[in-house]
Amino acid sequence: MNFKEMLLQAKASRESAIMALLEMYKPLLVKYAIINGRFDEDLYQELCITLLKCIQLFRM
């Protein structure tokens, strides 16, 4: 499945596609969730929510 299809399915709130995207962008989210060299779980949660919002808001 290519990225476009995945994103479209995720936009249609299909869970498997959303999970795949979350998995795909996990490293990016983890990278930004590090504060002063320590992984901040609260921030990671917030960033996951941001990803979900982005999927909905992104205009193709």
Added chain:
Amino acid sequence: MWQKNNGKSETEILQNQFTAYLATAVQRRRNDYLQQLDRRRQIESLTEDFLFMPECGVEQDMLLGLPVLMQLEDSALLCALKELSERERYIFLARALDGKGFEVLAEETGLGYKGVSAVYYRTVQKIKRKIEVMKNEF
């Protein structure tokens, strides 16, 4: 198998766009989060300071004796000041702290009036930018 995204096909371009979009959003969220954290910490430390209020006066008296650079508590400002050149620092401090006019400074440094004011405003810009960067780095 993972393949490098060369941004050639339509879907690859789309993916890059989405990643950029996401990265910006994530960065903003992160900055907000850090600011919230900072504010919470400040409120906490404020209440702690309140208990030691009587000592504050003493500390300020002690600070007054120190050279200007050691009186500063704001580390971002301190860093910014350290990075300036000798001339910029002198003009900035003389104008901001001692309240010397541009004419006086122009005579002292051998620059023209406009030269001094240009140096001064450029310095202010530099300091602002530096503090901004430091805040974002946190």
